[in-house]
Amino acid sequence: MARSKRALNALDRIEKNGTPVINSSDGIDRCIRRTMTEMFIEGGVAYPESRIIEKGNSMSDGIDYPLWLKRGDGCAQQKEDTCYVQSKDEAEKLLNDFWQRGVESVVVNEHLKGDLIKFYGVEGTDFFYWFYPSKCGHRSKFGLEVINGDARGILFDTDALKQEADKAALMLGVPVYGGDCVIGDDGSIKIIDFNDWPSFAPCRDEAAFNIAMAILNKM
Structure with missing residues (x-):
C-alpha cells in the first residue's frame, strides 16, 4: 500500500527486472485523482460530470452547486483534500x-444524490464485494459518507457494477482494487472513487484467497 515516489521507483525497478507485480507502479500512479479523472472521462467509465482547475485559477461560471472539490495531484492525504461545497463563495x-497548501490542481466533481456504495474486487476473478457504509458503520477515514445520508436500498444491477469496476481496473492497471459509487434513483451507477490496494476490511479472508489466485495466475 506504499505510494511514496521512493517506494514506487523501487517497485518499478524490480518489475523491470522481471519480478511479477500485480498492481504496478504505473497503475498506482494512475490512481492520482487528476489522472484517473482524465482516463475515466476519455475511456467512458461511468463517472460524475467533472472538470479540472489548474493552480491559481478560480471557479468558472455556469457550475451547479453543491459539488465536490478534490485534490488533483495525489490521493487524499487529509480531510481538507476532499471538500463538499454548497456555494461559489x-x-x-x-x-x-488548496493553492496556499501547494496543491497543483483540483478536480471538480458534480454531487450525485443517491445510495453510496463501497466495493472491493479482483479483476479477472469472480470476486466482488459491495456494501452500504451507512448501514454497517464502516466509515472511511474522513467520514464523508454522511453527506449522502442513509442508503435507501435502490435496486441496481450488481453485475453491471462489477463490469464497470473491472473496466476501470483494466484501464488504470490495478487489478486489485476498491472504490466508491453512487446509485441514482433510476438505478444508474457512477463510480466516484477508485483505489489501489484498499483495506478489504469487511471481506479480508475471501479477498485474500482471490488476490492469491490472481498472483498465482500471473506467475
Whole structure:
C-alpha cells in the first residue's frame, strides 16, 4: 500500500527486472485523482460530470452547486483534500486554501444524490464485494459518507457494477482494487472513487484467497 515516489521507483525497478507485480507502479500512479479523472472521462467509465482547475485559477461560471472539490495531484492525504461545497463563495475560499497548501490542481466533481456504495474486487476473478457504509458503520477515514445520508436500498444491477469496476481496473492497471459509487434513483451507477490496494476490511479472508489466485495466475 506504499505510494511514496521512493517506494514506487523501487517497485518499478524490480518489475523491470522481471519480478511479477500485480498492481504496478504505473497503475498506482494512475490512481492520482487528476489522472484517473482524465482516463475515466476519455475511456467512458461511468463517472460524475467533472472538470479540472489548474493552480491559481478560480471557479468558472455556469457550475451547479453543491459539488465536490478534490485534490488533483495525489490521493487524499487529509480531510481538507476532499471538500463538499454548497456555494461559489465557499468554493473560491477552499480553492485558495488548496493553492496556499501547494496543491497543483483540483478536480471538480458534480454531487450525485443517491445510495453510496463501497466495493472491493479482483479483476479477472469472480470476486466482488459491495456494501452500504451507512448501514454497517464502516466509515472511511474522513467520514464523508454522511453527506449522502442513509442508503435507501435502490435496486441496481450488481453485475453491471462489477463490469464497470473491472473496466476501470483494466484501464488504470490495478487489478486489485476498491472504490466508491453512487446509485441514482433510476438505478444508474457512477463510480466516484477508485483505489489501489484498499483495506478489504469487511471481506479480508475471501479477498485474500482471490488476490492469491490472481498472483498465482500471473506467475
